[in-house]
Amino acid sequence: MSLFNNPFEPAHDAALVTGAGNGIGRAIAQALVGEGVRTVFADVSADRVAAAIAVAPRPELAVPWIGDLARPDSWEELLAYARTAVGQVTHFVHSASPPRRETDHALAVDAETWDQMRAVNVDAGFHLSRELARQLIAARKPGSFLLLTSLHAGTPRNLPHYSASKAALAMLAKELAKTLGPFGIRINALVPGAIAAGGFVADLSLTRHIPLGRLGRAEDLAPMALAVLSNRISAYVTGAAFVVDGGLSLTNWFEAPTLDEL
Numbered sequence: 001m002s003l004f005n006n007p008f009e010p011a012h013d014a015a016l017v018t019g020a021g022n023g024i025g026r027a028i029a030q031a032l033v034g035e036g037v038r039t040v041f042a043d044v045s046a047d048r049v050a051a052a053i054a055v056a057p058r059p060e061l062a063v064p065w066i067g068d069l070a071r072p073d074s075w076e077e078l079l080a081y082a083r084t085a086v087g088q089v090t091h092f093v094h095s096a097s098p099p100r101r102e103t104d105h106a107l108a109v110d111a112e113t114w115d116q117m118r119a120v121n122v123d124a125g126f127h128l129s130r131e132l133a134r135q136l137i138a139a140r141k142p143g144s145f146l147l148l149t150s151l152h153a154g155t156p157r158n159l160p161h162y163s164a165s166k167a168a169l170a171m172l173a174k175e176l177a178k179t180l181g182p183f184g185i186r187i188n189a190l191v192p193g194a195i196a197a198g199g200f201v202a203d204l205s206l207t208r209h210i211p212l213g214r215l216g217r218a219e220d221l222a223p224m225a226l227a228v229l230s231n232r233i234s235a236y237v238t239g240a241a242f243v244v245d246g247g248l249s250l251t252n253w254f255e256a257p258t259l260d261e262l
């Protein structure tokens, strides 16, 4: 049998993707239903979720959930709803993140924006992961979770609330991987580069710094996301961070060599 046949077990697997209304989360949620996995598309925007499901490859496997993940009471609501709608969630993707506004630099970002970024990225990511893990442990089932971090978990973005929350999420992936590994629950981080997918307003001049010569698309992230989520393909992978950036993170104060002779 081919290594890449049947990466999931649709009879047993079910997924929950936050931020499934747009960009990378949408591409991953759509790819999961394309593999036959029942998937909750969770997002704060009803219009975005409806549009994402309308063009999903198998919309009958997609279940919408609309709510604000900055609110702690929404986390229990989402968990209960997911359980009823798709059964035990075995694959969790946390891609929701509030808008990044370039004006929110260190001297400008207000307390509400700071709190909202932390609440959605870190608090919701931690709580949902932990509660889904508790359910899996009780059911003695394996699981695979993927947290969307950022290159800005390690290098400044001029948005301290955003980069600090992504750094926290990157560490959470490692903490959870270490604690939950003995129960067969794998947690990894997906690290996108400059992805012109909605949340990031792309400046084309950035391509100069990308060895593969173009900005990323949300669809560039989905294959890696599914490979890492798949217990068949990535059974021995946990606590790892997968950079999908066309080589952007290789940029430093040295330009690439000019190869005129070729």
Ligand SMILES: NC(=O)c1ccc[n+]([C@@H]2O[C@H](COP(=O)([O-])OP(=O)(O)OC[C@H]3O[C@@H](n4cnc5c(N)ncnc54)[C@H](O)[C@@H]3O)[C@@H](O)[C@H]2O)c1
Pocket: 018, 019, 020, 021, 022, 023, 024, 025, 042, 043, 044, 045, 048, 067, 068, 069, 070, 094, 095, 096, 097, 098, 099, 120, 148, 149, 150, 151, 191, 192, 193, 194, 195, 196, 197, 198, 199, 200, 218
């Ligand atoms: N686009 C990039 O270049 C890039 C780079 C690095 C990391 N990321 C990360 O990837 C993820 C997806 O980013 P993107 O740019 O593809 O899309 P995005 O930022 O547009 O999508 C985020 C989604 O989250 C939803 N959301 C926002 N606040 C919410 C809330 N309070 N409750 C529920 N849902 C909420 C939005 O409605 C949206 O559909 C984010 O976590 C982002 O930090 C993106």
